[in-house]
Amino acid sequence: MKPSDRQTVHDNWKSVIDDVDQAVHDSGRDPSEVTIVGVTKYVDAETTALLVQAGCKHLGENRPQLLWDKTKYFAEHLFEFSDTSGQPADLQWHVIGHLQRNKVRRTLRCTPVIHSVDSDRLLREVADESTKLDVKTRVLLEVNISGDANKTGLDPDALKSALDTSLGESIEVAGLMAMAGWGTDSSESRRQFAAVRSLRDQMETQFGIQLPELSMGMSGDFREAVAEGATMVRIGSRIFAGVMEDR
Ligand SMILES: *Cc1c(COP(=O)(O)O)cnc(C)c1O
Numbered sequence: 001m002k003p004s005d006r007q008t009v010h011d012n013w014k015s016v017i018d019d020v021d022q023a024v025h026d027s028g029r030d031p032s033e034v035t036i037v038g039v040t041k042y043v044d045a046e047t048t049a050l051l052v053q054a055g056c057k058h059l060g061e062n063r064p065q066l067l068w069d070k071t072k073y074f075a076e077h078l079f080e081f082s083d084t085s086g087q088p089a090d091l092q093w094h095v096i097g098h099l100q101r102n103k104v105r106r107t108l109r110c111t112p113v114i115h116s117v118d119s120d121r122l123l124r125e126v127a128d129e130s131t132k133l134d135v136k137t138r139v140l141l142e143v144n145i146s147g148d149a150n151k152t153g154l155d156p157d158a159l160k161s162a163l164d165t166s167l168g169e170s171i172e173v174a175g176l177m178a179m180a181g182w183g184t185d186s187s188e189s190r191r192q193f194a195a196v197r198s199l200r201d202q203m204e205t206q207f208g209i210q211l212p213e214l215s216m217g218m219s220g221d222f223r224e225a226v227a228e229g230a231t232m233v234r235i236g237s238r239i240f241a242g243v244m245e246d247r
Pocket residue numbers: 039041062096097179217218219220234235236237238
């Protein structure tokens with residue numbers, strides 16, 4: 001970590017907030033509708049802490065091991081991240097990458113929102129383990145909207161079957177998560193995000209449920225995602241520009 005990293009992360013975070021606010025404003029939406037998840041997979045726990053100190057309360061990790069390590073680090077250094085009222089920083093972790101079923105139990109101890117539920121079996125495992133731990137877990141179902149075979153996520157038929165699974169009270173399926181395909185230009189990514197939204201609307205009608213959350217948009221395409229109704233944008237490289245390059 002360089003001495004200048006604190007200022008860099010702080011400035012980048014402020015500029016991301018401004019740009020997301022602008023995108024929200026341009027779309028005629030209310031800022032309270034969109035949460036920025038700071039994706040910290042590129043950096044270590046100390047650098048992640050700089051983002052928390054800058055004011056980011058939602059942190060996203062794509063690998064369980066990193067999530068475990070960082071929650072441990074934060075538990076051990078908690079008072080350093082307390083706000084001025086002396087309260088512990090009110091952090092919410094988000095799992096945004098593929099989660100293996102044998103890592104579910106340990107991951108649930110960090111009480112994350114899981115964006116990347118990409119199979120029936122994982123969904124059921126999260127429900128079962130949440131019941132055992134007596135927690136209620138918020139999940140999103142990841143859909144493969146780009147049709148890109150290399151991408152994870154449920155196709156629309158698999159999504160229906162997942163929504164058809166009876167899961168009990170320990171899990172809340174709150175919405176959908178998606179990524180635009182590689183190398184898509186702005187209009188194509190916007191078209192894909194619109195398709196996610198319409199798939200969500202269709203599922204709400206078909207199953208008579210509410211799926212309020214749409215997790216879509218990253219550093220390069222959050223404007224398009226916000227325009228199409230994203231409620232969570234997952235932003236990493238924009239926040240850590242100038243910090244991660246030299247690692
Ligand atoms: C890395 C990652 C992000 C953040 O992407 P950036 O382009 O760095 O903002 C968002 N979502 C997922 C699933 C990721 O793996």
